[in-house]
């Protein structure tokens with residue numbers, strides 16, 4: 001079968017490298033790596049192993065080889081600049097950064113603390129969480145791939161809110177932990193080995209930039225939602241423990257029914273029976289989001305645990321799911 005060329009910018013980074021790994025095995029596309037600088041040999045590479053071909057990181061070079069979709073696994077500012085250029089050249093974009101995830105420029109400026117040089121594209125971008133926005137993704141020119149923490153949080157919280165069983169006045173708490181690859185490959189003191197190995201720490205308390213993504217997609221208000229991210233001394237994986245006060249619901253079986261109704265037919269959300277919760281091994285290197293919970297009916301205490309691999313369902317796998325939708329393929333192609 002002939003395969004379609006797709007481009008990856010940021011292929012040396014953790015999300016871009018994961019994209020290359022997934023797309024190289026995809027039966028209907030082949031990745032081309034868009035090179036923004038000459039290789040400096042910062043990674044050991046074996047001789048005689050043919051990796052994905054490289055071309056210059058320009059819209060002209062991409063058009064010349066027939067690329068219709070480009071993935072941007074790059075920092076926010078780079079993503080904004082390149083999105084403008086690739087869209088102008090008629091190439092669709094799946095952006096993995098936070099550049100286009102928030103609905104308004106004001107929200108972006110508040111949480112990212114920088115100006116946005118292409119505010120007109122914020123309204124156009126479609127939020128790429130297929131389980132909720134599949135129909136909108138189909139015809140999009142620009143898909144904004146969700147953040148890793150918000151992917152798990154929204155999949156776990158939104159069905160409960162929509163079913164009207166959350167006591168919102170009591171607040172929702174999301175206690176989130178991520179492996180260190182979540183911070184990217186660029187070195188920093190905070191993520192260096194001696195600061196993280198055998199350590200465990202909380203960060204960005206009450207001002208994490210993923211908070212507004214959860215609010216705008218779940219329907220929670222900022223005052224109702226407490227989110228704390230933690231740095232786990234592991235390479236990859238996200239586990240979120242979410243504390244909810246449930247109301248108007250009598251049994252754990254009813255809560256399971258709510259999740260089952262929401263995710264019937266979804267291949268990347270797996271539910272556990274009440275009283276059983278996933279761990280990181282459940283989802284490692286997969287595109288699954290696993291959700292389990294415990295419920296104490298007399299008090300209404302509901303504790304939900306959601307797990308994903310931050311580089312797969314939290315980044316490259318979800319981006320591939322979005323690409324499959326854009327190209328009219330089976331959504332799970334190359335991902336199961």
Ligand SMILES: NC(=O)c1ccc[n+]([C@@H]2O[C@H](COP(=O)([O-])OP(=O)(O)OC[C@H]3O[C@@H](n4cnc5c(N)ncnc54)[C@H](OP(=O)(O)O)[C@@H]3O)[C@@H](O)[C@H]2O)c1
Nearest residue numbers: 010012013014015036073074096097182184185186310315
């Ligand atoms: N890591 C995660 O779990 C995760 C999850 C969801 C979303 N994201 C988002 O995905 C994006 C990439 O994250 P990451 O963790 O993979 O980052 P990363 O490991 O730090 O990689 C960033 C990549 O961007 C490239 N880059 C930097 N400046 C560039 C430029 N001017 N032109 C072209 N490429 C440039 C870098 O290329 P060189 O190495 O060649 O300089 C590098 O390959 C970020 O916006 C991040 O927020 C990450």
